[in-house]
Amino acid sequence: MKVNKSEACRYTCVCVQSDCSWRLHAHRPKGATHFLVSQYNGSHNCVIPIGNNMHRNCTSALICEKILPTMRASLSMSVKEIRLKIKDDLKTDISYDLAWKARNRALKIVYGSWEKSFSDLPRYLSMMQASNPSTVWTTNLLRTRTDVQKFRRVFWAFGPLIEDWKNCRPVVSVDGTHLYGKYEGCALIATSIDANGGLYPIAFAICDKENGDNWEWFLQSLKEFVTRERKVCIISDRFSGNKAVVRRVFSPDEGHAHRWCLRHIKANLKKIGINDKVVLDKFYRIGCANEVVEFNRLKEQLKSECVDAWKWIEENINEDREYWALAFDGGRRYGVMTTNWSESLNLVLRGTLSLPVTAFVAATFYRVNQAFVERSEEGRKMTTQLCPKILDKIRPRQISSRGYQVCRFSPCEFEVNTGTSRYPVKINGRSSECVCQGFQLTGLPCSHMLACCGEQWHRADFHTFCHDWYFTDMYRNAYSIRFHPVPDKRFWPSIEGPTVLPPALRNKKGRPKSTRIRNSMDVREEIGTTKRKCSHCSELGHYKKRCPRLGKTRGVTTGDRI
Template identity: 40%
Template sequence: MIKIFGDWDNSYEILPHYLEALKRENPGTVYEVSSDPVDGGERRFTGVFWAFGPCIEGFRYCRPLLSIDGTHLYGKYKGVLLVATGVDADGGLFPLAFAVVDVENTENWAWFFACIRYHIPSVGTRSITFISDRMKGIPRALQRHFPPPHAHRYCLRHIRDNFKKKYGNAQVQDLLWQAGCATEKYVYEQIRERIKFTSRAAHDWIETSLGPNNVDKWALCEDGGRRFCMMTTNASESFNGVLRGARGMPIQALVAKTFYRLNKFFVRRRELGENMRSQLTPKVDEMLAARIVQARSFQVVRYSFNEWEVLEGITHRENRSYKVNMLVDRTCTCTCNVPQLQLIPCSHVVAACSDLQGGARISHYEFVDAWYSAYNYQQTYKECFRPPYDSRHWTQDGPRILPPLYKRSAGRPRSVRIRNSMDDGREGARRRNKCSRCDQPGHNKNRCPVSIRR
């Protein structure tokens, strides 16, 4: 480990010099090393924040949305890696800012958000929506540095997982998920009534734990289009998985890993953007193509130059009616609420557009927001990373940084985490341990029947 990634203790000493080398070759890169003074003019490491210039510039063309999450480091020294991840025009994860702190608490989250607001102008000047789990320190920290008009939303997957610990009924869990993802208020209220009828205790948990005044934080129908139909923190958790191996490295190697990983992202996606021939990104084109097919079975009734009724179903009993409005400023609304929440026309709007004839014809592509455009995608990855100079060219100014006091005890740490649906590749599945001798589940090698027979 020392030969490949460097010494653990020395890594903290060279960290500021390495970050300064990155900043010198990559304009716009920002970092902040937090430390406490100790005797002899030295300082003790307490935390570090960093964000690369190309990411800061590219985030201006991403949706005003940040998924935030923390994950534990498992190297020689304890700590928590905090990550703020955006979403690009094609729905890909876009890591923006990182920090390493000792523990995940209100003060450290507040420091992380303060660094984001101070060092990344495109975050402070826009109304950003933050999606996170329900850790108590995050709302308090956000309230300090990102009060309204910024918004905070909960990850629905974490809510369902917490709900599952109290109520293992799979039917009620599915109903909770459906209520959170419902785009229509009428559908949301119907599902809530079904939850109340199925389990009064589950209904009371939702009212008590989530609160009747916080429906907008977890239910999509009350979101107002702030979360762009992104219901989970999968973006930040996915990047934590990308850095899984780096989380056991010395601190300077961890920062270097994020640098080279993001450079790889930018190179690959820059080439993908150059090959785009449509005005929209590939995933949005696929989504609209599916909605065009769906719209072909609808019945359309026009009432005025900008108002339609779209009917689903073949028989009168199956019909569900939706009201579509197309406004002069090239915006559209539908009673299904999808265009207002996602900023992409739903299948009902597509059907209404097909009803127009001649010069009055309007393409449904005109109602797709610019956040999903190929231009935004190309601009997101336009800036290039540049390699830093090696240690021979690093500056040696500043006090010596000592490693933190939160040192991990010797030996392999025992895993005490209880695995749940969020850790498994398939929702709701439980991973079963296998015997290392016969590769069969249900026992270990000490109780293996093969060895017993011998």
């Protein structure tokens, strides 16, 4: 029940259910000191759920108090998780807006307001650097007045990542993802890959938008603080100007290499209207072909199947074959053809992209630390020389090699007959060669080399051919240095200098819209969504406003209607 009126001379209670007629009314007679019940419908027997969204005492302040300990430990606690927690703890339902307000209130307690978060960012990064040696960070600010600077961009990399990254392959994937908080912006991420094929984030940055200037600044910071003198291969999307930007920072003259994500190029074919799955898969096979002969053969097949796709390749990327085709890579990308692992990291950071800037930095710190702890435990449990996922790649090759015929020409030179082709193989440790280029491009023995290792003339352990990057010891060493907790805000050092203000906030008219142009590379939650249905033609996929049959109804024109 609920109180409808509560006055000095009247008091009324009614049922919270709209279809219930129960009512109690009392009034105070003139000159009396007591109330007299004038209307009462008898016993109230309505069964009302314990939890309901009309509980007036369940305020955002109360919810904030309940979720604050969890929010301190998990900054990415979503609104949905908050609603479920309150349902379990308080046995009541709350609205989405109420949970959102409580979440923002808790974030404000932990890291201050959005505006305060920008001024606290240098303090938090300084404290994190003091707690975790070798951690680096740098900011780039816009000076507006002598005592005031506006935030522009920030770069940070954790000390354990920088120190242990030398145990990972010299391949770095760079990608960007949009931030959806009050001031929006873009997060740039550099990711490597460990010995077991897992994500290994090495650097982060926040900037106002994804453009050439910000990318160049990010890559320069990455080279200065993380990769340093190490010769690396950068894998990125193929967007306008990125080839020149990467070349200026990671010059080929210094031994660096730049490659493109093959899957993004495949998505570019869709943009020009090529949606045939067979054609798109054929293009992907062209890019992943190990041999130049196979590359040319598949390319000729594509020409006969889709001339438009073949022309686009010839006009746009044929001269840059080493950027996207594995056959011309020279072994720099170690068989990594896409930036999918960088995008997977974006999914790992899901739920943190709408946090204040300091909270987002803290979220990356705790997420990466969690991954380090879990993978360090996994490394101690590994008992094989090679990492499990690497062995999963080699086992099918071993099975295939059992059906091959091997002809010996010298103690170290063989010819392998697969039944359809012949492959000359030279066995010389890690300097071995096979015509298929599988070993030269990835550092893992191909099925032809494994066939030679199994012959009675050349009994050899295939582990001696595998590159160091794939061994369990390298995996353990990549997670050997521990993170250390960052003290509470009370202990953060004071930063001398101008106050850091947030960037300019532009108020947009109308309903807020997503700033990201979605394509085939974006991950969407399809489960639980409903398709659009037109009220005019009853077909799915559009609304009445965009109906292609507008003006017609099932074959009858508007003018023919009676």
